[in-house]
Amino acid sequence: MIEFRDVSVTYPNGTKALDGVDLTIPDGQFVVVVGLSGAGKSTLVRTINGIVPATGGELLVDGAPVAAANRRQLRRLRSQVGMIFQSFNLVNRTTVMNNVLTGRLHSAGFLRSMFGWFSGADKEVAFDALERVGILEKAYVRASQLSGGQQQRVAIARGLAQQPRIMLADEPVASLDPPTADAVMRDLQRINRELGITTVVNLHFLDLARRYGDRIIGMRAGKVVFDGTGAEADDAVFESIYGRSLTAEDVVEKKAGPVA
């Protein structure tokens, strides 16, 4: 369970990116966060694993306050939270397998992790993760040789290899073409259903948000301005979140005529 209690984030340069956010995300939920660029979506997601420290309020992950964690506890927390990025953040020059195995580093011993002697169990976890995203046969291919969609699947597998309780995804499909974006979202949803991993995904395409979100959270200027189910989030709601009328840029499937 993730609990935001009046959480604020002010960056060192004075930007207030989160402003009194109150949220409770129960285990196993698939949450989609929407909002315009600069609304604070990335910041919200990054406070959950402590990459961005909350500067006000209280944030509890599975009952433990993130702010109070020391370095070691923070690493422990992060090992239980997988994270997926818009730009994949893979090491291109090494194999898919090595990329996925970095998800096992948190529990690997010092020598093992320095020399890359991962245990059979760790390797099996990595293989299983690759299998779940359907690219097992690419295990020993260099990451740079994969397509964008495949690279994002490697990144998902890296997150899965952590055997996390929570999965965070910051605009995971923004660099992908529409069919691939849809497929990657399906993968994320399937993993959420199969393994019960709480999933928080930032999106700015409202059709994807509606299609996949059990729950949609709308953000604007660092505040939560909508919190409801996909069915409740009609065009009027999105227009109020975005503070403007909808355009073709707001959906993945451009051909679909009038939105919604």
Place this chain on the structure above:
Amino acid sequence: MSARKTHPPTQESTTRPRPPSKVRSTVWLLVSALIVLFAIWQVNADWSRFANIFTEAPRYIALMGQGVIENPFTMPWSEYWTKSLALMIESLQMAWIGTLIGAVLSFPVSFLAASNTAPRVVVIVTRQVLNIIRAVPEIVLALVFMIPIFGLGPLAGAMALGVGSVGTLGKLSSEAIEGIDRGPLEALDAAGASKLQQLRWAVVPQVLPEIVAFWLYRFEINIRAGAILGIVGAGGIGSILDQLFNAREWGRIGLTLVVIIVVTVIVDQISAKVRQRIIAGPGAPAAAKQVRERVAV
């Protein structure tokens, strides 16, 4: 079709943009010229001696040429060739081991000298230490520190080359580290990896090809340095070179220089080929495919 038609000016009244002021570059040029003139005036070189290049040098070069074209399978020329070649190989060995020592020492240091992997204070201190090492000529390093410790011979030379290499290698490698894509670091941090694990799995795979290419590049430089360290008794072909010039044995000088040139050119070519392959290897960013020389030393 007699005179070419010129276009009438469109708007006569508008002022044309003036070229940017050339004052600055002119001043710089003048200052540089003055410095050079001052140097020429002060250096008290005997410029008239330059004529020797046309009178003396051709004679010596002819003598050197004779040494090269003597039948290398007759005594004593066969022995001369063998001796020079053996010493040149010793120079190469010094260069290789020196580079290896430099690589081993500079690798960890380069992480301390990169602003994205070490704290600011550490970076500043490490950089200055590297700059100081760079400022010491290898031959001085050999003469002053390595020969007293390791005695005369190639070992002292290799040590001097090794320590001398740390300056450049550390600097170039740290710059490669600073140029990495931060994404993987962020991802590993988010996955709960320790600082050292992040370096090992996010930084090293990204920079290793470049860094290995720098090692090879430094090896090419060390070959040249290793060829002269013998002048102060630190092994290699330099030892015999100095003696031959003192004895004015032009024939042997000629063949020794040929050995140096041929061996160096060949090893250079091989090293450059290997470097290009390493940098342009699979998974390299597109920009790295165009291998350009790095300014180093």
Place this chain on the structure above:
Amino acid sequence: MSTPATTDRAPTDQPPADRPVKPPPSIGTVVGLLVFAAISVYAAIGIEFTLRPLWEDVNRGREIVARYFDPNWAILTRPAVREGFLETLYIAIIATLVGCLIALVCAMLASKVSAPNTPVYRITKFVLSVLRSLPDLAWGLLFVAFVVNPQLSGVLALTMFNIGIVAKLTSESIDAVERGPIEAVEAAGGSRFQRGRYAVLPQVAPNYLSYCFYVFEINIRASAVLGMIGAGGIGTVINILVSRLQHEDLAAVVYALVVVVFILDQASRAVRRRLT
């Protein structure tokens, strides 16, 4: 939405047999590593590599090295030392200028973009790689024999040495210039000379200047040691002090040299950074 069949399996029960096998390292990698190891062992044996002197007979070196921690700064005030440093600086400046000017011409001839024809390009490239293969002190020995005068031989030696480096780096910059401006000048009916002057030079000028400062840094270091073989500069002083075993004096000179090189290095790099 259909769920793939693979998902009902508990992950770690028993690894299924369909796991991809790690491919063996490529032949190139294996051969490369073997060659690397073989050369390293061969070279280490060749120079009788050992680190033992570092801890075993430290005493041999310690006595001398200890004297380096007690430098005799007074020697720096002697006129011979001061003049030696200045001479090193002068030699470096002159050689940099002459070498860089000649190198610019050579660079034009050594790039496919600006060379008049292929034979000239080939020959220049070859000559440059020969020039580059001789170390600075080898040039020094040659010119000391040719012209005898120490300062002049220092200048000439460094000039030759510089041509090789600057011409190579600059010709590579010329190789990398954008073809667009060249075509534009050609299309406008420009001559070969105009092409070089207006399309190539402006593009490589910042790089070329930065290489000039770069060899200036090298020259300071090189001209400091050229004196050891009689080619003028502070090296002459170093040589005398070494032969007289005056280590305290030598220490002061060496430290001063390091400081001078360090300062000039930083100044030159500051200029270089602004150029590119």
